[in-house]
Amino acid sequence: MPYQTVKGTYDLLPDQMIRFNMLEDLFRQFLNLYGYGEIKTPVFEYTGVFQKENDTSDMVTKEMYTFSPNGKDSLTLRPEGTAGVIRSFVENKMYGNSEMPLKLGYIEEMFRHERPQKGRQRQFTQMGIECIGDKDPLIDAEVIALGYFYIKTLGIQSVKVLINTLGDQESRLRYKQSLIDYFEPLKDELCTDCQNRLYKNPLRILDCKIDHEKDIIAKAPKMELTESSSKYFEDVKHYLDVLEIPYEVDDRLVRGLDYYTDTVFEVVSTNEVSGSQATIFGGGRYDDLVKEMGGPQISGIGFAIGVERLMILCEAEEIFDYSKSIDCYVINLNEDKDYALSVAEELRNNSFSCEMDYYRRSLKAQFKSSERKNARFVIIIGEDEVKENTVTLKDTLTKAQESVKKDELCERLDQLMEDYYV
Numbered sequence: 001m002p003y004q005t006v007k008g009t010y011d012l013l014p015d016q017m018i019r020f021n022m023l024e025d026l027f028r029q030f031l032n033l034y035g036y037g038e039i040k041t042p043v044f045e046y047t048g049v050f051q052k053e054n055d056t057s058d059m060v061t062k063e064m065y066t067f068s069p070n071g072k073d074s075l076t077l078r079p080e081g082t083a084g085v086i087r088s089f090v091e092n093k094m095y096g097n098s099e100m101p102l103k104l105g106y107i108e109e110m111f112r113h114e115r116p117q118k119g120r121q122r123q124f125t126q127m128g129i130e131c132i133g134d135k136d137p138l139i140d141a142e143v144i145a146l147g148y149f150y151i152k153t154l155g156i157q158s159v160k161v162l163i164n165t166l167g168d169q170e171s172r173l174r175y176k177q178s179l180i181d182y183f184e185p186l187k188d189e190l191c192t193d194c195q196n197r198l199y200k201n202p203l204r205i206l207d208c209k210i211d212h213e214k215d216i217i218a219k220a221p222k223m224e225l226t227e228s229s230s231k232y233f234e235d236v237k238h239y240l241d242v243l244e245i246p247y248e249v250d251d252r253l254v255r256g257l258d259y260y261t262d263t264v265f266e267v268v269s270t271n272e273v274s275g276s277q278a279t280i281f282g283g284g285r286y287d288d289l290v291k292e293m294g295g296p297q298i299s300g301i302g303f304a305i306g307v308e309r310l311m312i313l314c315e316a317e318e319i320f321d322y323s324k325s326i327d328c329y330v331i332n333l334n335e336d337k338d339y340a341l342s343v344a345e346e347l348r349n350n351s352f353s354c355e356m357d358y359y360r361r362s363l364k365a366q367f368k369s370s371e372r373k374n375a376r377f378v379i380i381i382g383e384d385e386v387k388e389n390t391v392t393l394k395d396t397l398t399k400a401q402e403s404v405k406k407d408e409l410c411e412r413l414d415q416l417m418e419d420y421y422v
Contacts, residue, residue, distance in 0.1 A: 006122075007116060007122070008113075008114075008116040008121050008122025008123065009121065009122060009123045010121060010123075014324070015324065016311075018324055019311055019314065019315075019320060020125075020307065020311065022320060023127075023154075023307055023310060023311065023314070024107055024127065024307070026150065026153065026154065027105075027107065027127045027150060027305070028105075028107075030146055030149070030150045030153075031105040031129070034103065034129075034142070034146045035103050036103040036104060036105040036129055037103065037104060037105065038104075038105050038106065038107070039085060039088065039104045039105070039106050040106065040108065041078070041081075041084035041085060041087070041088050041106070041108070042078070042084070043077060043078055043108075043109060044075050044076060044077050044078060045075070045076060045078060045083075045084055045087065046073065046074065046075060046076075047064070047066055047074040047075060047076040048074075049076070049083050049084060049087050049293070050064060050076055050078075050079060050080070050083050051064070051076070052259070052292060055201075057204070058114075058193070059079050059080065059112060061193075062113070062114070063079060063112040063113050063114045064076050064077070064079050064112070064113070065077040065079075065111050065112075065113055077111035078108065078109070078110055078111060079110055079111060079112045080110060080126070080304065081106050081108060081110070081126050081128045081130075081302075081304055082128070082130060082259075082286070082289070082300075082302055082304075083289070083293075085104055085106060085130045085302075086130070086132070086289050086290055086293055086295075086300065087293055089102070089104070089130075089132055089290065089295065090290060090293045090294050090295035094132075095132075095133070095290070095295055095296055095298055100132075100133030100134055101131050101132055101133030101134045101139060101300075102131075102132045102133050103129065103130075103131050103132075104129065104130045104131075104132070105127075105128065105129045105130075106126075106127070106128055106129075106130075107125065107126075107127045107307075108125070108126060109123060109124070109125055110123070110124050110125070110126050111123055111124075112124075118312065119306065119308055119309035119312050120306075120308075120309070121308060124306060124307070124308050125306070125307040125308065126304040126305065126306060126307065127304070127305045127307060128283070128302055128303060128304035128305065129143065129146060129147075129302050129303060130300055130301075130302035131143055131300060131301050131302060132290065132298060132299075132300035133298055133299075133300070134299070135262075135285070135287070135299040137232055137233075137235035137236040137238075137239060137263075138235075138239050139301060140236045140239075140262075140263045140285060140301055141236055141239030141240050141242075141243060141245075142239075143283070143301050143302065143303060144161065144163070144240065144245065144265055144267075144303075145240075145243050145245060147267060147281050147283075147303050147305065148161060148245050148267060150305075151267060151280060151281075154310075154314060154319055155317065155319045156269075156280075156313060156314065156317055156319065157317065158269055158270040158271040158317065159267055159268065159269055159270065159280060160246070160247075160248060160267070160268060160270060161240075161245060161246065161247040161248070161265065161266075161267050162247070162248055162249075162250040162253050162265060162266045162267075162268060163236070163237070163240075163247050163248070163249055163250070163253070163263065163264070163265045164249060164250050164251055164252075164253040164254070164263075164264050164265070165223075165225065165229065165232070165233040165236075165262055165263055165264070166203065166223075166254065166260055166261055166262060166263075166264055166284070167223055167225050167226070167229045167261075167262065168225075168226055168228065168229040168232075168261070168262065169261075169287075170226050170229075171223060171224065171225045171226050171229045172203075172223075172261070174224065175203070175221075175223040175224070176201075176202055176203065178221045178224075179202035179203065179205065179206075179220060179221065180198060180199060180202050182220055182221055183198055183202060183205060183216070183220070184198070186216050189214070189216055190205065190208075190211055190216075191208060191210040191211050193208065193210070194208050194210075194211055203254045204254060205217070205220075206220060206252050206254050207252070207253075207254045212252075217252075222251055223251070229262070232262060232263075233262070233263065236263050237249075247265075250266075253265075253266060259286045259288065259289045259292075260284040260285065260286055261284075261285055261286055261287040261288070262284070262285040262287070263284055263285045263301065264282075264283070264284035264285070265282060265283060265284060265303070266279050266280075266281070266282035267279075267280045267281050267282070268280060269313055271313060271316055271317065279306075279309075280305060280306075280309065280310060280313065281303050281304060281305035281306070282303060282304070283301070283302050283303025283304060284301065284303075285299060285300070285301040286299065286300055286301070287299045324373075324374065325373070325374035325375070325376065326353040326354065326355055326373050326374065326375050326376070327347070327352040327353045327354060327375070327376050327377060327413070328344075328347050328352050328353070328354045328355075328375060328376070328377045328378070328379055328413070329354070329355050329356070329366075329369065329370035329373055329375035329377070329378050329379070330343055330344045330347075330354060330355070330356035330357065330379045330381065331356075331357060331363065331366040331367070331370065331378060331379065331380045331381065332356060332357050332360065332366075332381050333360075333363060333380070333381060333382040333383075334360075334381060334382065334383060334386060335360070336386070337358075337360075339381055339385075339386045340356055340357075340381050341356070343379060343381065343391060343406065343409070344356045346406075346409070346410065347379075347409070347410065347413075350410040352410065352413060355369075355370075355373055355375070357369065370396075375396060376395070376396060376397065376417075377393060377394065377395055377396065377413060377416075378393075378394040378396060379391050379392070379393060379394075379409070380392040380393075380394065385403075388403075389405065389406050389407075390403050390404060390405055390406060391403075391404055391406055391409055392404075393409065393412065393413075395416060
């Protein structure tokens with residue numbers, strides 16, 4: 001059997017890691033801008049953290065990697081970020097924080113056993129946020145804004161925001177019964193999964209990947225909101241207008257997890273490269289999840305972005321120049337490597353990224369290496385330079401070349417870089 005990656009997993013090679021890190025670094029900047037602290041939770045939890053009673057989501061019923069190492073405890077590899085963050089919030093009694101809402105962000109690996117396809121792997125990375133504590137439409141709009149402006153800052157243009165409301169408890173209970181009454185005589189026309197969902201969570205039928213284009217879905221009754229729930233949703237839309245975030249109301253949007261209430265949203269790509277995997281990020285509000293995990297009755301809202309899917313979109317829209325570059329390349333033309341080594345180390349100690357030749361190749365070959373590594377400066381060391389305790393410094397942008405004392409090299413590099421970018 002050949003040695004290769006497991007189906008649904010992949011390697012991130014150095015050039016890809018540059019892109020990956022750029023996306024993560026910018027997301028961390030946005031966490032800081034909006035006042036979020038980063039959290040990291042275990043890669044596996046007790047299964048009950050993710051599996052709630054009557055949960056009909058595909059993630060819980062079909063896709064979790066669950067195992068029992070001792071034959072007693074049931075453990076699950078983390079399939080999504082919210083549940084683990086809420087478990088930590090409750091276990092560490094973070095609800096006692098006087099400054100609420102508590103804002104938490106994460107960048108973590110997730111695992112789901114589903115059919116691998118472009119932008120959807122069995123091991124993947126999500127960047128997400130959870131804002132826990134206060135329930136206010138302004139917070140809902142701000143959470144959407146963080147993700148939306150992060151995407152726009154990347155330079156991605158082909159996106160649109162979809163929003164909906166699942167209503168308050170009274171609205172949902174009435175709607176649930178309306179859907180049951182509507183779909184019950186049509187049950188045989190539904191897929192097996194939706195037949196199982198009918199009495200547990202009929203809202204999920206509206207989001208079915210198999211039945212979503214059927215006429216019976218299009219004709220399903222719409223939710224009738226209570227006055228307070230309607231006002232809440234109108235306020236969310238008002239604040240999005242204030243933030244100048246364009247959006248569309250999609251009354252079939254329910255999201256893929258069963259704990260959502262009130263506001264739900266997705267930011268989707270309209271670029272054809274996204275195909276069926278058009279969702280860039282999505283999320284919503286959850287009123288009861290904290291209480292279900294043993295905490296007080298506190299609401300929260302959050303979203304998650306799939307990094308792999310985002311990378312595909314960035315490549316399609318040519319967002320970044322991903323070419324790696326270094327500050328200096330040391331060309332050594334001496335038999336003795338000591339001098340070149342000391343120059344390279346001095347550069348690194350002064351925060352200049354540096355590569356050097358290890359094999360005493362020809363001058364032409366070493367110059368080609370400096371070009372392939374996209375070096376800004378080339379440091380040439382020959383016999384004369386060693387005797388005079390100097391280096392020959394070439395600026396690849398201006399093509400200027402000069403002799404510089406070895407102990408003045410770093411200072412001269414700082415000056416050249418400063419002069420060029422003024």
